[in-house]
Amino acid sequence: MTPVLVMRDISKSFGGTTALSAFSLTLEPGRIHALVGENGAGKSTLIKTMTGIYQPDSGEIVIDDRPVTFRGTADAQRAGVAAIYQEPMVFPDLSVAENIFISHQDRPKLINWTTMNDEAAAMIARLGVTLDPRRAAAELTLAEQQTVEIARAISLNVRVLIMDEPSASLSDHEVKRLFGIARALRDQGVAVLYISHRLEEIFALADTVTVMRDGKHISTRPVQEVTQASMIAEMVGRDMAGRFAREPSRDTGERLLNVSNLSRSGAFHDVSFHVNRGEIVCFSGLVGARRTDVGLALFGVEPADSGLVELGGQAVVIANPKQAQALGIAYVSEDRRKLGLAMTEGIAANITLPMLGKYAGAFGWLDRMRELADATAFRKQLNIKAANLTVPVGTLSGGNQQKVMLAKWLNTKPRLLIVDEPTRGIDVGAKAEVHQILRSLAAEGVAVVIISSDLPEVLSLADRVLVMREGRIVGEFAGDAATDEAVMRLAVAAEVA
Amino acid sequence: MRISLGTLRIIVLLGVFAATVLFFASQIDGYLNARLFNRISGSVAVIALIAVGQAFVVLTRNIDLSIGSVVGCTAYFTGGILMAYPDLPPLLVPLLAMLIGGIFGALNGFLVARFRLPSIIVTLATLAIFRSILVQSSDGSSITTERLPVWLTSFATQNAFSIGELQMRWIVVISVVVVLVAHVFLTRFRAGRQFFAIGSNPDAAAFAGINAGRTIFLAFVISGALAGLAGFMFLSRFGNITVVAGLGLELKSVGAVVVGGVNIFGGSGNVLGVLIGAALIDVIDTSLVRWELVSEFWREAVLGLLILTAVAADTVLMRRLLKRKTDGGQQ
Numbered sequence: 170m171t172p173v174l175v176m177r178d179i180s181k182s183f184g185g186t187t188a189l190s191a192f193s194l195t196l197e198p199g200r201i202h203a204l205v206g207e208n209g210a211g212k213s214t215l216i217k218t219m220t221g222i223y224q225p226d227s228g229e230i231v232i233d234d235r236p237v238t239f240r241g242t243a244d245a246q247r248a249g250v251a252a253i254y255q256e257p258m259v260f261p262d263l264s265v266a267e268n269i270f271i272s273h274q275d276r277p278k279l280i281n282w283t284t285m286n287d288e289a290a291a292m293i294a295r296l297g298v299t300l301d302p303r304r305a306a307a308e309l310t311l312a313e314q315q316t317v318e319i320a321r322a323i324s325l326n327v328r329v330l331i332m333d334e335p336s337a338s339l340s341d342h343e344v345k346r347l348f349g350i351a352r353a354l355r356d357q358g359v360a361v362l363y364i365s366h367r368l369e370e371i372f373a374l375a376d377t378v379t380v381m382r383d384g385k386h387i388s389t390r391p392v393q394e395v396t397q398a399s400m401i402a403e404m405v406g407r408d409m410a411g412r413f414a415r416e417p418s419r420d421t422g423e424r425l426l427n428v429s430n431l432s433r434s435g436a437f438h439d440v441s442f443h444v445n446r447g448e449i450v451c452f453s454g455l456v457g458a459r460r461t462d463v464g465l466a467l468f469g470v471e472p473a474d475s476g477l478v479e480l481g482g483q484a485v486v487i488a489n490p491k492q493a494q495a496l497g498i499a500y501v502s503e504d505r506r507k508l509g510l511a512m513t514e515g516i517a518a519n520i521t522l523p524m525l526g527k528y529a530g531a532f533g534w535l536d537r538m539r540e541l542a543d544a545t546a547f548r549k550q551l552n553i554k555a556a557n558l559t560v561p562v563g564t565l566s567g568g569n570q571q572k573v574m575l576a577k578w579l580n581t582k583p584r585l586l587i588v589d590e591p592t593r594g595i596d597v598g599a600k601a602e603v604h605q606i607l608r609s610l611a612a613e614g615v616a617v618v619i620i621s622s623d624l625p626e627v628l629s630l631a632d633r634v635l636v637m638r639e640g641r642i643v644g645e646f647a648g649d650a651a652t653d654e655a656v657m658r659l660a661v662a663a664e665v666a
Numbered sequence: 667m668r669i670s671l672g673t674l675r676i677i678v679l680l681g682v683f684a685a686t687v688l689f690f691a692s693q694i695d696g697y698l699n700a701r702l703f704n705r706i707s708g709s710v711a712v713i714a715l716i717a718v719g720q721a722f723v724v725l726t727r728n729i730d731l732s733i734g735s736v737v738g739c740t741a742y743f744t745g746g747i748l749m750a751y752p753d754l755p756p757l758l759v760p761l762l763a764m765l766i767g768g769i770f771g772a773l774n775g776f777l778v779a780r781f782r783l784p785s786i787i788v789t790l791a792t793l794a795i796f797r798s799i800l801v802q803s804s805d806g807s808s809i810t811t812e813r814l815p816v817w818l819t820s821f822a823t824q825n826a827f828s829i830g831e832l833q834m835r836w837i838v839v840i841s842v843v844v845v846l847v848a849h850v851f852l853t854r855f856r857a858g859r860q861f862f863a864i865g866s867n868p869d870a871a872a873f874a875g876i877n878a879g880r881t882i883f884l885a886f887v888i889s890g891a892l893a894g895l896a897g898f899m900f901l902s903r904f905g906n907i908t909v910v911a912g913l914g915l916e917l918k919s920v921g922a923v924v925v926g927g928v929n930i931f932g933g934s935g936n937v938l939g940v941l942i943g944a945a946l947i948d949v950i951d952t953s954l955v956r957w958e959l960v961s962e963f964w965r966e967a968v969l970g971l972l973i974l975t976a977v978a979a980d981t982v983l984m985r986r987l988l989k990r991k992t993d994g995g996q997q
Contacts, residue, residue: 243875258873262866262933263859271863272874280854305671 170197171233173360174219174250174329179228181214186594188214190384191228196329196360201351203375203392204364207404207657208456208622211384212364216331219362220252221245246272249328251321255337257314261307265289268306269321292320295357296350312343319350323359330354331362336370337457348374366455368397368661380404401661405624405653415649416608418632420448424482425616426585428467431476436462437640440476444585444616449607449648451631452620454660458637460620461503464587467618468500469493480585494523499583501574503590503620505567509574512563516555517544519562520576547576551606568599575606586610589620604630624653636660671983672936675927679942686946690953697953700831706952707834708822708903711841712737712896714944716915717922718848719771719892721940722885724923725852726878727865727932728778728785730889733919735796736770737912740897742800745809745907752815759818763898764891770796771890775883785886793916801909811905822903837899844892848937861885865932921947921969925976947972 174196181189188211196202206212217223219230221239229236232248239245259268266289270276276285289302298316306314315335322330332351336344351361351374363375371378371392378395380387380403387403426444431437437459444450452460466473469487478485480496487493493500502508510519521528521540528536544558551572555565562573571591578586591607592600607630611617621627627634631648636659644659691697716733723730744763748754754762774792778785811819826839852858864871864878871878896915901907926943928935947969955962 241875242873246875258867258870260863260866260870260933262862262929267859267863271859272876274875276856278856280856280859282854 170199172196173198173232175231176215176219177229177231179215179218179225179230181218181223181225186596188384189218189225192381192384192386193228194379194386194389196362198328198360199355199358200376201355201361201363201374202377202379203371204362204379204381205366205368205371205400205404206381207624210381210404212381213333214384215381216252216333216364219245219250219329219331221250243272246325249326250331251325251327251329252331252333253315253318253322253335255334257311257318259306259309259314259317262305264303264305265293265300265309265317266302268317269302269324272321272325289320292324293317295323295353296320297353298346298350310343312339312346315339315347316350319354323354323357327359329360329362331364333364334366334457335363336365336367344370366457366661368400371400372397382406397661398658401654401657405657415629418448418648419608419612420632421446421614423447425480426618427477427479429477429479431463431466431473431478433462433466433471433473436471437466437637440637440642442635442642442645444618446584446614446616447611448632449611449617449619449630450633450635451627451648452618452635452637453624453627453656454622454637456622457639458660459640460637461589462640463637464500464589464618464620467493467585467587468498470500494581497582497584499578499581499586501578501586501588501591503593505570505574510562510570510577513561515559516548516553516562516565516573517541517558519573520544520547520580523577524580543580544576547580551576552602566595566599568595568602571595571599571603572606575603579610583615585616585618587618587620590622591619592621592623592626600626624656627651627656628653638662672927672934672939676936676939676942679925679927679939679946683942683946683949686949690949690957693959694953694956697956700833704833704835706948707838708899709952710945710948711835711837712899712903713915713918713922713948714841714941715844715892715896715899716889716919717926717940717944718845718937719889720919720923721926721928721935721937722848722861722888723785724920724928724930725861725865725932725935726882726885727868728882728885729789729920729930730771730774730886731786731789731916731920732770732774732792732796733789733889733893734912734915735793735800736767736890736893737897737900737915738907738910739770739796739800739912740767740894741901741907741911742804742809744898745814745901746803748815748818749809749813756815756817756821760895760898763901764894767894767897768887768891771886771888771893772883774890775886778886779879779883797909797913800911804909808909809901809905809907814901814905818902819905822899837902840895840899842941844895845937845941852937862933865929866934917966917969918944918947918951921973924973924980927976927980929980930977943976 172195176192176194178191178193179189180191192215204212214223218225221241221244237248266286269289269292270285286302293300293316296316296319300313300316306317335347339347351363355361365371375392377389378392379389380400382404423446424443425446429441431440440463454460462471465471467487469489469492472488478487485496517540528540530536541558548558553569553572555569562570592603607617619630628651633648634646634651634656635642636644636656638660716737720730720733740763743766744759748759774789777783777788822837824836825833826836827834852861860876860881863876864881868878900911922944923940924930925946926940928940950968951965954960954965954968
């Protein structure tokens, strides 16, 4: 069959990190092609390159045997390539019909609402769905908004439709309907690229499966020739050189945190675990497994609805971050920009922010000298590289920003430290340093909880690994007994093959 | 029958407007008569024009604070040109005023669209700059009625037609026509819908290949041109133009826009509502002068209170709607 779209040896890197390396992919009309890979394997970059949001550093995109260059999404759309995402991109104030036809340049300048609504209804009907075209998009459910997006794509004569984790926020019933839509498109000759973490969906839907890892193409096979086990092995299979060494545990055996049946409606359910002083416990799982929500609940940002939290043998209620801090809990967010650092402020000001009371004298007058003294100590201890303590942290490298975040929370002298994605987006050297910092904290008797999507990191740091999936803890491993395949198998819910 | 949110808003606004008029009628002797209509309709016409221009800008998630200075400048410059060339064909003069206003608007739009500067800062700066241009060029000397052509100074009171004692001034007719044209453009033309799209979801607009910069630029040009036309009417109504001409109109225009139901965060609204909003604000403003129980110095405070109420009501309404949506999503 003649392929509709071919990506040939596409490479793309950002700063020092390579997101795609000589990646090739061929999409054929009338087929559903699944793409799987771990978090950070480069799937998002691939989609953004296909839809013109990113331009590849090298390699070419070929449509109908002709090389093309996409300067933006409009170019990609003209060539018949469109994408829908987990979070639909709709215009909430506009009606369904308008959302579908908004980017149509070939329609008459004067809108005939009756015709437009009729055409929109017909377009939606082709997907086997009924939806009033006059309703405002803001009133629709996520699944309905997705339907609108798909209808927009087909109205533009889409030939390649990329579906990026479309089922992640949908109910079972809605997923079934989505599958129906995908199959209908396939039967109409569209090439569908389907990306999902849920491996069982791939067997239900796809004709072909491509596995990618670390920005590279690993395999492409007909779905009949793969099993969940073979996919997982290819998704995680790394050579040992990429691994960090393990170190002996500092677990004191003295229990600090005990969590029983913690739940928050719509997020996580019946989460129970414990952490000892000096122990490092890692939460592993896929993006969307709700691990961060558990962290946010323990820090009081989004408190749990029910369940019991005991700290040092006492039942505690954590309703807000201030209470959490008073109890000796610190939380280092994965989102440095939004929840972590004041980017325009200096290192010292960031480090002392949660503890300003410590530096305040009469009338709230701040003792700048003590602030600077403490910040200097942390800078030395954590090896923060910066010209001085007042340069805006926004100008530092990711690794150094992460160290400032750690310093900020270590300054609160926590008993329990929760770190969400401690090394995301930082280079290998800084990564090793951060790992060392976390280990020495455990050695000092701090109970450390790490939420990480980086499996090698988990396997090298964890004294125990807890695996979450869809808001529940689904398995536990001793750190030295965990393997990436075993963890991944639980994370994606594959039956043991 | 299902009433859309937009229609509901207009009905509520009309109700509030009627209640306001009835309230003042009960408080002020001899309030309800044709003279009131004839007097107020002229100033409503001016405010409605600038409010419609403001609505275009607000729909795109921007704001034009310079509008009062633009009105003052165009009134002054148009008057100045007329004093120098009194024989200009009358039909050309309003077009000239729109051109002058459009140039001011284009400057705003260029700065906002080209350099992606926040419009609140850009227009706050140009509010001051345009006013200073007016102060500088007038050099203390004002435009006065007696130095303007008679056709101009009498234009503001000329009737297009009258219904009984209700006189329909030309400026009112022009203003209503502008509102209707704007309404048809915004609801029936593809180009008009892009103003809504950009304000509703800028990211999605970019994904849909809509040229946001061009549309935002156009919004500011429209705002400037309509302020120019309002400046022409201002000149005709008052004749005497001093350096304070048009001062404070930005507050009234933004007030009319949000009271009229345009979402201050862009994406939704209706210029028919804006027209009612302008009328409501002006009725309250002029009636407070005659209401003995309240000092007229409270006028600005009442306007402020009205804006607060409108925005608060709108925000609560939107939250309700969003909540309904998320609840629906979990079924």
